[in-house]
Amino acid sequence: MLIFDTIAAFQAYLNEQRLAHKSIGFVPTMGALHEGHLSLIRTSLQENTITVCSIFVNPTQFNNAHDLAVYPRTLEADCALLEATGCHAVFAPSVQEMYPQPSSLKFDFGELEHVMEGKFRPGHFNGVGIVVSKLFHIVQPTRAYFGQKDLQQCAVINRLVKDLSFSLSLVICPTQREADGLAMSSRNRNLSAEQRHIAPVLHECLQTAQQQLLAQTTIEVVKQWVSNRLQQHPEFTLEYFEIVDFETLQSLSGVLDTSKQTPAVALCIAAFLGKTRLIDNLVINPQ
Ligand code: AMP
Numbered sequence: 001m002l003i004f005d006t007i008a009a010f011q012a013y014l015n016e017q018r019l020a021h022k023s024i025g026f027v028p029t030m031g032a033l034h035e036g037h038l039s040l041i042r043t044s045l046q047e048n049t050i051t052v053c054s055i056f057v058n059p060t061q062f063n064n065a066h067d068l069a070v071y072p073r074t075l076e077a078d079c080a081l082l083e084a085t086g087c088h089a090v091f092a093p094s095v096q097e098m099y100p101q102p103s104s105l106k107f108d109f110g111e112l113e114h115v116m117e118g119k120f121r122p123g124h125f126n127g128v129g130i131v132v133s134k135l136f137h138i139v140q141p142t143r144a145y146f147g148q149k150d151l152q153q154c155a156v157i158n159r160l161v162k163d164l165s166f167s168l169s170l171v172i173c174p175t176q177r178e179a180d181g182l183a184m185s186s187r188n189r190n191l192s193a194e195q196r197h198i199a200p201v202l203h204e205c206l207q208t209a210q211q212q213l214l215a216q217t218t219i220e221v222v223k224q225w226v227s228n229r230l231q232q233h234p235e236f237t238l239e240y241f242e243i244v245d246f247e248t249l250q251s252l253s254g255v256l257d258t259s260k261q262t263p264a265v266a267l268c269i270a271a272f273l274g275k276t277r278l279i280d281n282l283v284i285n286p287q
Helices: 007-019 035-047 065-070 075-085 116-120 124-139 148-163 186-190 193-198 201-214 219-231
Strands: 002-004 024-029 050-055 089-091 143-147 169-173 236-245 265-273 276-284
Touching: 002 007, 007 024, 007 089, 007 124, 024 035, 024 124, 035 050, 035 075, 035 143, 035 169, 050 075, 050 124, 075 089, 116 124, 116 148, 116 236, 116 265, 124 148, 143 148, 148 169, 148 265, 148 276, 186 276, 201 219, 201 236, 201 265, 201 276, 219 236
Parallel strands: 002 089, 024 050, 024 143, 050 089, 143 169
Antiparallel strands: 236 265, 265 276
């Protein structure tokens, strides 16, 4: 497996691959890799001639200095995992390489960014827009792979690809979970043993909320139930629990008619567990 830390050397390699008519699958990450990331790599390996992965903890998408400072960085272990999985090349640039001068680009994703993650992490999707655009320009992949775990990010990047006419296909891969239901996340490493024990409550809340919605409980009652449930564990601080239209990400209210709701409804949750911020979601597909 090849490892690059400069844009020029990485692009020279990619140009050779394109000249040899190889399709390029691209998996952007912030490292501290786990099975969730590797599932994206495996899917890409099945669908493309070569698979490349980027590892870059992008400062412009962090609105919380503590979160950026404690974000786990494990490049050596990440490269070993990627090599064992069959990844062909890794791009792990420095901040200086990606941002030789601070970027003042501004993205506006409209209604998609004023809710949920966008509301609680101001500037986050602007940073995502900047780094993903740069990476797409650098890599020019045939296909790019993202996880449904970051559902709003998928919606924003889908809009970015359309608005900027990137010539690539987006592939959204299912959320990988631990045996107890906790969505895999690099941030899980920062949980204490006690916090790790109660972390699956988030996924349990989503599942119970889904059952309640399918049993025609109103969205308002379901939201209150989730809030009460999390308050039973004082270590949790709920940021939001939203029941939204899957495409527009706008909040829904009343009773769901899942037979008519098109195309789908997403249940999205974000909470701090101690100082660690966790997110998860679940999509109810129309019958
Ligand atoms: P990150 O390193 O957190 O920026 O994630 C890199 C990519 O991996 C993003 O597209 C995430 O949505 C995806 N990802 C992270 N966790 C999971 C998971 N548990 N299952 C599937 N994909 C994931």
